[in-house]
Amino acid sequence: MGREPNYVADFDSATGMLRALSRCVGGQDFPLLGTLPKWSGVPMRGLGAAINAMPQWLQEQVYIWSGWFEAVSVDKLRTIDAEQVAEWMVSLYPVRKYPAVAIGSANGAATHLWAAMGIPWLPQTFLVPVARSGIHPDEPQQDLEWAREPARIVLQRNPNVQLHHMHDPVQDRLMIQRMTYFRFKRLTLGPAYEAFLDRCLEPGGTIFLMDCRVTWPVTECGEHHLFQFGAVGGATVDELQHGSERVAEYLTRYGSHRRKWEPPRVDRLAPEAEWGFEPAMAKDIERVAHRHQARLRRIIFEEPEHVSPLVADLYQRWNERRGIADRRLIVDSFILMEPYWTVRTGSTPFWMVFNKEPSRRALQAYLDRSNAFDEIFMMLFSHGVDSVGLPSIEQWREPLRRARIKGSFLGVDERVFPRDFAVFTRYYFDLLRTIPSRYPMPPALTVKELDEFLDYSDGRYAVRLER
Numbered sequence: 227m228g229r230e231p232n233y234v235a236d237f238d239s240a241t242g243m244l245r246a247l248s249r250c251v252g253g254q255d256f257p258l259l260g261t262l263p264k265w266s267g268v269p270m271r272g273l274g275a276a277i278n279a280m281p282q283w284l285q286e287q288v289y290i291w292s293g294w295f296e297a298v299s300v301d302k303l304r305t306i307d308a309e310q311v312a313e314w315m316v317s318l319y320p321v322r323k324y325p326a327v328a329i330g331s332a333n334g335a336a337t338h339l340w341a342a343m344g345i346p347w348l349p350q351t352f353l354v355p356v357a358r359s360g361i362h363p364d365e366p367q368q369d370l371e372w373a374r375e376p377a378r379i380v381l382q383r384n385p386n387v388q389l390h391h392m393h394d395p396v397q398d399r400l401m402i403q404r405m406t407y408f409r410f411k412r413l414t415l416g417p418a419y420e421a422f423l424d425r426c427l428e429p430g431g432t433i434f435l436m437d438c439r440v441t442w443p444v445t446e447c448g449e450h451h452l453f454q455f456g457a458v459g460g461a462t463v464d465e466l467q468h469g470s471e472r473v474a475e476y477l478t479r480y481g482s483h484r485r486k487w488e489p490p491r492v493d494r495l496a497p498e499a500e501w502g503f504e505p506a507m508a509k510d511i512e513r514v515a516h517r518h519q520a521r522l523r524r525i526i527f528e529e530p531e532h533v534s535p536l537v538a539d540l541y542q543r544w545n546e547r548r549g550i551a552d553r554r555l556i557v558d559s560f561i562l563m564e565p566y567w568t569v570r571t572g573s574t575p576f577w578m579v580f581n582k583e584p585s586r587r588a589l590q591a592y593l594d595r596s597n598a599f600d601e602i603f604m605m606l607f608s609h610g611v612d613s614v615g616l617p618s619i620e621q622w623r624e625p626l627r628r629a630r631i632k633g634s635f636l637g638v639d640e641r642v643f644p645r646d647f648a649v650f651t652r653y654y655f656d657l658l659r660t661i662p663s664r665y666p667m668p669p670a671l672t673v674k675e676l677d678e679f680l681d682y683s684d685g686r687y688a689v690r691l692e693r
Contacts, residue, residue, distance in 0.1 A: 228317030231310050233298045238353035238409075239500055240332040242561030248318035250341040253667070255566040257654040297357035297405040303380045308387045308410060311352050312418035319346045323428045326673055329419070329511055330436030331503045334558055334577030335533040336525075341565035342544060344670035346426070347436070348419050350412050350507055351500065354380075355405045363395040363402050364477065364484045370445065370453045373406055377451050386414045388450045388506075390499035394457045395487065396466075397580065399480070400610045411497070411504040413450075415514060423514055432673050433515050435524045437503045443467070443492040454499045455489035458530065460582035460615015467492070476614050501530045501579070524692040530579045531588045532688040538592065539686075540671075540679050541574045548572065548668050553600040554661070556636075557589060557625075562605040562653050569668070571661045574599070581607050581644065582615045589625050602629040603660060605636045605653050608646040619643050636660060 234241055236259065245260035298306075328340050328347040340347045356376060361368045373391050381389055392398075392407040401407075415423075427433070443463060445453040456466035465473050469486025477484055497504050508524075515522040527533055538555070545552070550572035556564075558577040568575045576592060578585035593599075604626060619640045626633030637653030639646045680691055 228314040230314050231307070233302060233306055233354050234311055234314075235296055235353040235355050237296070237561070239334075239561055240349040240351045240353065243332055243334060243337045243563075244315055244318065244347070244349055246561075246563055246565050247337050247340055247347055250565040250569075251344055251346060252320050253566075255654070256564050258651055259561060297355040299357055300376050300379070303354075303356065303376055304383065306354060306380050306384065308352075308384045308412065309416050309418055312348075312412075312416050315348065315352075316346075316418055316422040319422075319426070322426065324426050324431065325428050326432035326434060327423060327427050328434040328436055329415075330434075330507070331438035331501055331530075333436060333438065333501070333530055333533050334560070334563055334579070335531070335537040335575070336436055337563065338541065338565055338568060338575040338577065339533075339537050339676075341569065342541065342671040343673070343676070346422075348422070350503060352410055354408045354410065355401070356408050357405050359404055361406075362483075363399050364482045364487060366393045366395070366453075366455050366487060366489045369393045369402070369406055370447065370490050373408075373453075374447065377408070377447065380408065381448075381450055384410070385450070386416060387412055388452065388504055390444075390496075391447070391451070391453045392457060392499050393453070393455055394459075396461045396476075396613045396615075397457060397459050397582075397609055397611070399613065409499045411499075411507075413504065413506045415507070415510045420514060423518065427518060427520060430519055430521075432521045432523055433511060433518075435503075435508060435511055435522060437505075437508075437524050437526045438497075438501050438530060439526065439528050440498045440502045440530065441495040442498040442502070444494060444496040445490040446493040452496055452499075453490060454496075455487070458498060458501060459580050460584070460613060465614065472614055476612075479612065521693075526690040526692065527688060529688070531577070531585065534577045534588065535592050536683075536687040536689050538574050538576045538596075539683065540676070541568075543679060544668075544671055544675075545572050545574065548665065550665060552663055553598070553630075554663075555599045555602045555629075556657075556661075557602065557604040559585075559605045560607040562607050562637075562649070564654060564657055567657055567661075570665060571657075571663045572665045573661065573663075581609065581617075582613075583617050584615070586617050586621065586625070593625055593628050598628065598630050600629065600631045601661075602626050602633040603636045603657070604634075604638070606638045606643060606646070606649065608644045608649050610645050610647070612644065616644060634660065 246256045387410040474485040637656040
C-alpha cells in the first residue's frame with residue numbers, strides 16, 4: 227500500500243468513501259471511518275462518551291481543535307502533489323483484474339453500488355484543510371483574499387488540477403474558525419490512474435463515469451482557481467447570497483456581528499466543489515477508454531441523492547435473488563456508512579448527503595413510494611452546529627416510525643445531536659450489535675445484471691445512463 231499523504235483530510239467525503247469501498251473490495255469492513263484499527267474501539271468509544279458529556283462550549287472547542295490537527299500550514303502547501311495523492315488512492319485496492327472501474331464524482335449511494343459489483347472507484351476530488359486563524363466565519367471576502375497567495379503556491383506545482391476554495395459558514399462553522407478548505411478536482415487522469423487502468427481493467431471492460439451535474443455560483447480568482455461560498459445542504463443559494471429570516475436568526479444565535487453575509491461577487495456557475503463533476507476530465511477518460519477498447523458508460527444525475535433510490539431498489543432486488551427475505555433499510559449519513567456489513571446483513575442502503583432538511587425529504591419521498599420495511603436503522607452525521615435547515619432529532623425520528631417492526635438510530639446520542647461526536651466511533655459497533663443477521667458475501671453483481679435492472683426500471687429514477 228502506498229504511503230498516505232499527510233495533507234489529505236480524513237473527514238472528507240471522497241477520502242471516506244474511497245476507504246469504505248476499497249476495504250469492502252478487499253473483503254474488510256469499515257470501523258471508525260477506516261482511520262483506526264478495531265482494537266482501538268473501546269478506548270475511543272470511552273473518549274467519545276466523555277466529549278459528549280462536556281458543556282456545549284467545550285464540545286465545540288474540541289471539535290474545532292481536532293479538525294485543526296488535520297490542517298496543514300501554508301509552508302507545507304509546497305509539498306502537495308496531486309499525483310502522490312493518486313498513487314496512494316489506487317494503492318488501496320487489491321491488485322487484480324476488474325470487469326469495470328468507476329471514475330469521477332463522490333457519491334455514497336454509488337459507493338454501495340461499486341461495493342456490490344466488487345469494483346474500484348477513483349475519485350476526481352480530494353480535500354486539503356489549510357490552517358489559518360483571525361478570520362471570522364461570517365467574513366467570506368476576507369477568507370478569499372487571505373487564500374490568494376496560498377492558492378498560487380499550490381497551483382504552481384499542480385497545473386493539472388482545479389482548486390475550489392470553499393467557505394461555508396453554515397455546515398462548517400466550527401471548522402473554518404481555524405482553517406480553510408482547499409478542494410482539488412483533477413482535470414486529467416494522470417499517470418497513476420492511467421497505470422491502474424492499464425494494470426487492472428479487464429480487456430474490453432467497462433469504465434463508469436460518475437457525472438454529477440450539480441452546480442454552484444463561484445467567483446473566478448485566477449486560472450484554475452475558484453471560490454465557492456456555501457455548499458449543498460440546508461441553506462439555499464439565495465439565502466447564502468441575500469439572507470433570510472432564518473439566516474438572521476442563525477447568525478443572532480451564534481452571536482455574529484452580521485445578520486446576512488456579504489460574499490464576493492459571483493462570476494458564473496461551476497460544478498459544485500464537493501459533488502459536481504468537472505467535465506474537463508472526461509476527455510482523458512474517453513481517450514483511455516478508446517485505447518483499452520473499453521465500454522464507457524456515463525452515469526448522469528443532477529443532485530447527489532438522485533442515485534440513492536436507484537441503488538436502494540437495486541439492492542432489494544439483488545437481496546431477493548440471494549434468497550434474503552429481510553426487509554431492512556440502513557440509512558447512511560455523509561461518510562457514516564458500512565458497505566461491507568450492509569451486504570453481509572442482507573440490508574438495503576439509502577444514502578443521505580448530509581443531516582439537513584433536503585436529505586430528510588429525500589428519505590421521506592423514498593419511503594412514500596416503497597413497500598414498507600420491517601426495520602429501519604439510521605446513522606446521523608454530527609457537524610457540531612445548530613445550523614440553517616437542520617431538522618430536530620424528533621423530526622429525524624419520524625421516518626424511523628415507519629418501520630413495521632423496529633426503527634432506531636445507529637450510534638446516535640439523541641440528547642446531544644448535532645454535537646454527538648461519539649457517533650464516529652459508535653456507529654460501527656452499534657450496527658454489529660443491533661443487526662444480528664449474517665449472510666455469506668455473495669458473488670459480485672455483474673454489469674449485465676445492472677443493465678437488466680436499469681432496463682426493467684427505465685425512466686423511474688432521476689438518473690440517466692448513457693451506453
